Amino acid sequence: MPPGAQALSLLGEALYAPELPQEIRADYEAKLAQATADYRADPDDADAIIWYGRRTAYLGDYLKAIAIYSEAIEKHPDDARMYRHRGHRYITTRQLDAAIIDLRKAAQLVAGAEDQVEPDGLPNALGIPTSTLQSNIWYHLGLAYYLKGDFESALEAYRECMKVSTNPDMQVATSYWLYMTLRRLGSEDEASIVLAPIDAEMEIIENDGYHQLLLMYKGELPLEALLTEAEGDDGVQNATLGYGIGNWHAYNGRPKQAETVFRTVLHSPQWAAFGYIAAEADLERMGR
Incomplete structure (x- = not known):
């Protein structure tokens, strides 16, 4: 993996931490500073470790977040939250087999609770x-x-x-x-x-x-309404709607239209969005 990259996409492309608007970055950094201080004050506290990992991930350092949760699992091997959060970030970084192992472990730990x-x-x-x-x-x-x-x-x-x-x-x-x-x-x-x-x-x-997508699938919302929404400024929302529309084409027998929409989703910088990852997965399965 190239230096500085956080992951390789399912199509083999290097993925780097996305740029954040200055105001949002400043807010996230301040909250990470507090979470870091809380963790350093009590590095064995489960909640402190979780927030340290979460705040780290919000700034796009997913690999460091995974390392934090790995440390947390060593300290708290029976705490399902650690596997849940690491599993999420394994998905973000396209380590799907590792994610499944962690999330299955988490499911076992909460069974009956x-x-x-x-x-x-x-x-x-x-x-x-x-x-x-x-x-x-x-x-x-x-x-x-x-x-x-x-x-x-x-x-x-x-x-x-x-x-x-x-x-x-x-x-x-x-x-x-x-x-x-x-x-x-x-x-x-x-x-x-x-x-x-x-x-x-x-x-x-x-x-x-x-x-909105479910209402469209049900026939209660026109496709045009979602297409307009998908052209907005919210990158995560765009990926969600875009993938949902592309998938609608796919299971209705329109693979070319689906591929076009999936590729449009990948123009977004929000590569951690689930719709973005799903679009990658479908394009990879299509051999594209």
């Missing part, structure tokens, strides 16, 4: 966390399998995730990947069942892109 709300490092507009430890474990495990093209295993993980997706935001996020997994498996009737409870009146705080 009470779920817990996971605090947001990048809070939404209302400052209300929408995910839990267990939903994040299953969600990321499903994604890792999906990116590998192991749709049967992804289906199993997303079904587990639905069991712990207890608010509209997590319900639409999980339903989105579950729906696409079923379509990739050719299970169109089952996929339609996933869409049944989705409606325009759901109170969504942060997962608007997934909600």
